Amino acid sequence: MADMPGLASTADFPTIGNEGLFPLAIPHQSSGYTADLGRNGFHSGRGGAFSLSQPSSMRVSHPQASLDFSSLPQSIRETLQPMPSRSLPEYLSRDKFRGDQPDSPTEKDPRVHLSTKEIVREQNRRAAARFRQRQKDKLRDYEKQIQELTTRLSNVEREKSTYELKCGEMEKVVRERMNNMSVHKPAETDDELAKGEALVEALTTFCNVVRKTPRSAPEDQELLSAAGKLGMEHIIPIYRECAQELARCLCEGGDQPGTQAHFRIQEIISARRNLFHLMGWLDPQLFRRVAAMAYGGGSDAAPEPYKDAGRSHWKKVVETVNYKPEQREALLAAQDQLFMRMHEVLEKREAIVNTLQTNFPCAETEHKNAPLYVQACKAADDLKANLEEEYVAVRTFIMEFCKCMDHIQHAKMLVSGYPWTPDVLVITGIVREMAGGPQEDFKQDSILQQLPDSSPFKTLSHGHALA
Structure with missing residues (x-):
């Protein structure tokens, strides 16, 4: 049977079984042969379709040759026994060939031979690798964002430096222009002109009364021209x-x-009182400069520093003046009114300062129409009005102090207290002590602790007053 007509050479066909005892030639393309394995056996035709079942007998026929499988050895026949589809391994199951499934183990996949724990461990390892990869991607994104922000920040800082340099140059130019420009005072209104004329008239009258000189004296004209910048060199000679x-x-x-x-x-005394009364009402700045005068003797060119005369000195002054009972009551009432008004002023000032501290830092960056800016501006106006109230309270007390005395008593106070300017608060305290009333020093000290050195009340308490 080595060379049967119509069949290919046995070398071109696979060997059945492990022993290779019999070559079974099944052509790749049928050419007229028929293989009959008997009932429920293997059937093959020209179309190439085949089926395999349990054969009762197996026989291959050909027009020129025939083969009976019953004569084959037992080992070869066991090899040719068909295998039921239900007993096939899972990796050869029909469902596994329906499509590509990457996660499904294949014959070459090492997971086929892994245990459950090893599979879980492998899945965890792959999940951890994916997590690390995601973290690396995020880190790269963050580093990219940080690099972009760093570039932007450097650009902004460079622009800021440029703007600061330009602002400094502009401020320098503005300062130079302001220094070179001539300052033109605004035209005075009729009311301001009337006040100035009245003050000049009072100054002229006082100088003429004291010195008994005509109005056209050179020294008086110098004094009048210096009214806007009156200082110690102008006041001490007159005083x-x-x-x-x-x-x-x-x-x-x-x-x-x-x-x-x-x-x-x-x-x-009448000319003096009229002068300081008009000065207090018409020119508060001038009145404050004069009221702050602290004179304790010395020459015109080099006045001696002010030293407190002591309570004993002012007690002798009070004894020399010899106040009447009704005058003492008026002095004490004026002092009580002063302390009461000062406490009210300080309470309002504390609330105003708190408002300024709260709103002003934010108002610096706010628009001019913003609420914080408006509140800060209103608080600043309130503080200015509050400072004016303190000045009015001090000025009113000085005027009331002078009204409590007649002209002779006023002259005695000035002469016996010379060269010191009258310390009206100490004098009023001595009068209260002589009347048997309680001391008010603690009130004065509590008020002074809350005031700056430039405060009118603090100036008054240090013995600087035009009484």
Whole structure:
């Protein structure tokens, strides 16, 4: 059977079984042969379709040759026994060939031979690898964002430096222009002109009364021209001449009514009171500069530093003035009114300052129409009005203090207190002590602790007053 007609060579066909005893030639393309394995056996035709079942007998026929499988050895026949589809391994199951499934183990996949724990461990390893990869991707994104933000920040800082340099140059130019420009004062209104004329008239009258000189004296014109910048060099000579003239009048019997000296004292004190009354109402800045004068002797060019005269000195002044009971009551009432108004002023000021501290730092960056900016501006206006209330309270107390005395008592106070300017609060405290009333020093100290050095009340408490 090696060379049967119509069949291919046995070398071209696979060997059945492990022993290779019999070559079974089944052509790849049928050419007229028929293989019959018997009932329920293998059937093959020209179309190439085949089926395999349990054969009762197996016989291959050909027009020129025939083969009976019953004559084959037992080992070969066991090999040719068909295998039921239900007993096939899972990796050869019909369902596994329906499509590509990457996660399904194949014959070459090592997971086929892994246990459950090993499979779980492998899945965890792959999940951890995917997680690390995602973290690396996020890290790269973050590094990219940080690099972009760093570039933007460097650009902004460079622009900021450029703007600051330009602003500095512009401020320098503005300062130079302001220094070179001539400052033109705005035209004074009719009201301001009237106030200035009244103040000049009062200054002129006082100088003429004290010095007995005509209005056109050169020194008076110099004093009047310096009214806007009045200082110690202008006040001390007038103050000394006034005290000396009053002392001369008292020595000539000025305390006796009807005498020439008495008339002279009234004339000087009236001119002095009128001057400081108009100064307080018409020019508060000038009044504050004069009220802050602290004179304790010395020459015109080099006045001595002010030193407290002591309570004993002012006690002698009070004894010399010899206040009447009704005058003492008026002085104490004026002092109580001053302390009461100062407490009210300080309470309002504390609330205003708190509002400014809360709103002003934010208002610096706010628009001019923003609420914080409006509140800060309103608080600033309230603080300015509050400072004016303090000044009015001090000025009113000084005026009331002067009204409590007649002209002779006022002259005695100025002469006996010379060269020191009257310390009206100490004098009022001594009067209260002589009247048997409680001391008010603790009130004064509590008020002073809350005031700056430039405060009108603090200036008054240090003995600087035009009484």
